[in-house]
Amino acid sequence: MDRSxxxxxxxxxxxxxxxxxxxxxxxGRRHLTPLAGRNSGPVVNGVWSALxxxxxxxxxxxxAGGKGSRWDADLVAFGIGHVAFAAWMAASEAVAPMNH
Structure with a gap:
């Protein structure tokens, strides 16, 4: 598979x-992050989001590495990454809720 x-x-x-x-x-809510655990506050979540x-x-x-400004199959890979994360989060929260 291509590195890009x-x-x-x-x-x-x-x-x-x-x-x-x-x-x-x-x-202003709390949400699990690797930075401060289950009770990560808004500031920690903002930092984690920015990272x-x-x-x-x-x-x-x-x-992109000099390929120019057009998307190619990388756009599909990016979208699949988005969908994979959403599916993983939905399944993991349904099985073992961590953020309730």
């Missing part, structure tokens, strides 16, 4: 993970 596809997939995972943490930060976005964008920039 793997990087785009990972970027999709990271950027999809940023959204719930950003929402948590904006609404995920930065890493995701960094991977996208790296995967």
């Amino acid at each position: 596809r793997v990087a785009s997939f990972a970027a999709g995972l990271l950027i999809a993970n940023a959204a719930p943490h950003l929402a948590t930060a904006v609404t 995920n976005v930065a890493a995701g964008v960094g991977l996208l920039v790296w995967s």
Whole structure:
């Protein structure tokens, strides 16, 4: 598999993970993060969201590696990363709720 596809997939995972943490930060709630555990407050969630976005964008920039400004199969890999994260979160919260 092409390295840029793997990087785009990972970027999709990271950027999809940023959204719930950003929402948590904006609404002032608590949500599990690896930085401070189950009771991570809004500031920690904001930081975790920003780290995920930065890493995701960094991977996208790296995967583009001079290919120009058009998406190719990397866009599909990015989308699959998004969907994979959403499916994993839905299944894991249904089986073992961590954020309730």
